[in-house]
Amino acid sequence: MAVMTYREALNMALTEEMERDPNVFLMGEEVGLFNGAYKVSKGMLDRFGPMRVVDTPITELGFAGLGVGAAMLGLRPVIEFMTHNFAILAWDQVFNSAAKLHYMTGGQFTCPIVFRGPTGAALQLSAQHSQALEASYAHFPGIKVVAPATPADAKGLLKAAIRDEDPVAFFEGELLYALKGEVPEDPDFVIPLGVADLKREGRDVSIITHGKMVHTALQAAERLAKDGIEADVLDLRTLRPLDVEAILATVKKTNRAVYVEEGWGFGGIGAQVASIIQEEAFDYLDAPVLRVHQADVPMPYAKQLEKLAKPSVERVVDACNRVLYRRG
C-alpha cells in the first residue's frame, strides 16, 4: 500500500497495463508533451514514446473512431477525452460503432477500447463543461460503464477496463484527481467490473451512489450519524454491469433507499435503480425510493444558482430524513 492521489493511481494503472501489454496505447488531446490536461499521463511520453502516447489534433470524433478501427485489428486503445463533455462530439463512434460492433458482426470482431476522462461539475464552469453523462452511456447496450470514487478503485477498475474485451466508458471525477488514498502497489491489483463496494455500513437507510457523489453521501452519513441514524453507503463503482445483488441486499437490510447522482434525474441511473428496487424488493420497502440529482436545468454559471442546481450533502440528508419519515 502507498498513499497517492487519484490521478497518480490512474497513472500507475495506465503505466502498468502498457508495460504488461504492448497492444495498449494512450491517445488523446495533450496526453503526451503536455503530460495530460489533468496530468494523468505525466511522464508517460518519455517512457513509452510517441507511438504509444499519442497527442491528437482537437478532433474527438476522428480519434475516437480511429481507436475503434485500431481495436478491430486487435490493438487495445485507451482514448482520453479532455472531458466527457467534449466526448459528445465523438458519440457517433462510441455508440454507433464501438457499442454495436460485436453484435452487428455476429461476434466476429471485438472492440477492447477504453474511453476515459473527467466527468461532472467543477466550479463555475457553466453549462457546457459541467455535465455528468454516465446515464447516457449506460443507456446503450454493448458498452460497459465505470465510475470510480477513490484512488484505489481508480487503479483497480482502470486496469480491469483496459483488460476487458468490450468497450468501456470510464468516468473520472474532475474534482477527485487530487484526492489522496491508500492504493495497492501490486501490479495484479484488479477490481472486477460489476462489483459494488459498501463504503460505509449502517442499518437505517441505504444511500446508493457512484463516482464523486460517494463522498457527498459519506458526508451526509456522518451528519446523520450525529442524530443516531446509521446509513449504508453503497458505491456501485460500475453502472453496467450493475451489481443488483448488492443493491437488493442493502435495501432488504434497511428498507429505505436514496439514490444520489451528479447528473440529471430524467432517465438517470437513480431512475433505473429505483425501478429495479420496486420490481424486485417492493415488499421490503418502508418508503418510496427518493433521488438526489442535479436540478433539471443546464448548469448555471452564477455561484448561487450553481450551488442550488447541484446535489449537496444537505439534500442527501433531507432525502434520508424523508424516507425515514423524520424531521431533520
Add this chain to the structure above:
Amino acid sequence: MAESTAAAKPKSTSRRGDSGELLEGLSREELHHLLYQMLQGRRFEERSAEAYALGKIGGFCHLYIGQEAVTVGAYSVLRPDDYTISSYREHVQALAKGMSAREVMAELFGRIDGCAKGKGGSMHLYSREHNFLGGWGIVGGQIPLATGAGWAIKYRGTDQVCVCFLGEAAVNQGVFHESLNMAALWKLPVIYVVENNRFGMGTAWERASSLYDISQKAVAYAMPSAVADGMDVLDVRRVVGEAVQRAREEKVPTLIEARCYRFMGHSMSDPVHGVYRTKEEVEEAKQKDPIRIFIDRLKEHGMLTDEELNAIDQRVVEEIQDALDFADASPEPGPEELYKDVYAEESVPGRLFIDRKDRVEA
C-alpha cells in the same frame, strides 16, 4: 442530363494509356477473373432485388449496380491480407473480398448462416477471415475506422494497406476531414476511394458541395490524390494501384475520386428516377455500363470469346442460385441468439442486461 455523362467521363487529370497497353499487363485468366467478379456482383444484386420484392430481404437494401468497376478494379491490386471497409452499399465489396455468396445472401435474408448470424443484415456485412471490416450504416462512419486500421498497421510495422470506400455524399461529413487530416499527419497506409455515383440519395453532388472536384480536397491535407474513371475497371486498377504502392512503400495515404453512376434508386425503397433525375439521364448513363464496356474491350483485343463469356456468366448464375437456395434453407436465429454477442465478455459479476430474464430465461 449533361451532368450525368460528365460523371462517367471524368475531366481526368490522370493519364490513361490506351486499352491495349492496360490489357497487356494482365493475363487472359486475370482479365476473366475481373469480369467474373463484376458479373458476380451484378447478378447478386439483381437477384437481391428480386428477393427483396418477394419479401425475403427486409429493411434497407442498397444495390451496387453500375458501380462494379470501382470495387473490382481496386481489389485487383490488393493482397488477401489487406483490409477494406465500406458503407452500407457493400454487398459486392464483401463478395469480391472473398466472402461466399452464401454467407452474404443468408445475412441479407436474416438467417443464422449469414456472416453476422442474421444480426447485421444488408448494411452490416463483415468478415474477420477475409479482413473485410464492414458494412457501416451511418454516412461517413467507416472513414475514421479505416484511419484506425491504418494506425494499427503502422503500429505493427507491416506493409499492409487499408482501402476505405465511401460515397461522395460522405465527403461532407466532418469526420471525413478529421480522418484524412490524421492519416496525412501520421502517414498512415490508407487509400480513401470516393465512389462518386452522383447522388446522395436524391441530392446531386453539385447541389451538396461548394467544390465539384473531390480530389482537390486532398490539397487541404497535403495528401496525394487522383481521379479514376469509375466505369472502367482497368483505369480504377491503375489509379488505385499507384496509391497502394505509395501506401506500402512510403506509408502515404491517397484520396481517389472514382466517377461512376448509380443505376438503381438509393435503396430498394426509393425510385430509380423521379424528381431528382430523369429516366433519360439514367438510360444515357447505362450506355456506359462498366461491364458491357469491359466485355467489348476484351473482345476487341481477342481476350474473350462468346463461349468464354457464357461460361463465366453461367458459373455466376449457378453460384447466386446456390446462394439463394442456401439462404432460403438456413433457419432464422433462435431466441437464444437475442442477447448473445452484445458483449464479448459476458461472464462478469453484476447484471449486464436489465431484462434478459423476462425475454429469454422466463
